[in-house]
Amino acid sequence: MMDSMTQKAGIIAAAAFGVVLVSTSGYSSVSAQGLPEGFKKGELAAEPSAEMIEAGKRVYFTKCVWCHGVDGAGDGPGADRLWPRPRNFNQGTFKIRHTASGELPLFDAKKPIPGQNDLFETVTHGLPGSAMPPWEGILSEEQRQQVLSFVTTQLVKDRKFTDKQSESQTVLQLADLKPKPATDESKKRGGELIVEKKCVECHGMEGRGDGNAFNLKDDWGFSIQPANWHKCWNFRGSRQDPYNVSNIFRTFSTGVNGTPMPSFADNTSVDERWDIANFVNSLCERDPLGNPLPIDPLTDKPKINFVIPSDMVEGEIPTDLEHEAWKKAPKRYVAMGGQITHKPRNFVNRLDDIWV
Structure with missing residues (x-):
């Protein structure tokens, strides 16, 4: 059976008293080539053809303009009613990547290969936990490549994907890095x-995104909240595969551009990043046997079972939620939708589910 939340919180609390005095300075995880461990130099892709760009323009102004805006500034008609707000493409700041912190994401108009085409994967799988939907099944593979050709050449205005003088790519070789087994020792070290x-300063002692770092802002000045590690289905970069530890490893390795979330590639080893990823992954809600919850592909949330069974119970019903009787009882997930947010009543409701 899966460890209880009390046990998991205890791992973090014990770490707080036993490890917090360890200095994080003076440690560097750099390869002989001067790159962070697990990274290699990549090559910038060639410019898409004029035909690809023009075809992508038609796709963009049919499907994407409503959120991202005419000039790609994230200010479309629906933008004020969405949280997080749609991406502003102009600065060339993209969150989910295999590239080093601050670098442009991978995109090649000719190669929609998993792990080698970050923007294609984002459009294909969407960004769970946000209003960005998966476009696979709506747009063909060719259309997805076309619209990205338009976005990267015409709407990214401050940077250029093919500028070899100003841009470089340092690529996480995730496909070559075998995940570390999620043993108790690995998860303990991750905790x-x-x-x-100092992850707990933002993500909290229980990993619920409720740390002491208040009023965080992204690079565009909008409110941003740390991820709740217990809801892996809301991880933006989960690629609709929320229990895949490799996606968590990638985020810790590359950071999330445009946000306070840094890369840890320079001050942790590959082995340590797998430990962190294993620990974070262990916090995500599972069934009483420790198995991943089934995810509804339409909502990217746990599937809802509206039938809540009941049984006769002999004796008193325990009031302690950590009692063994409650651990054995299956939980039912009920998704909730926050109210529309619009200035000046611009609040964000983080209560997006209840468990019964």
């Missing part, structure tokens, strides 16, 4: 590392 590396 210590999230304190040592």
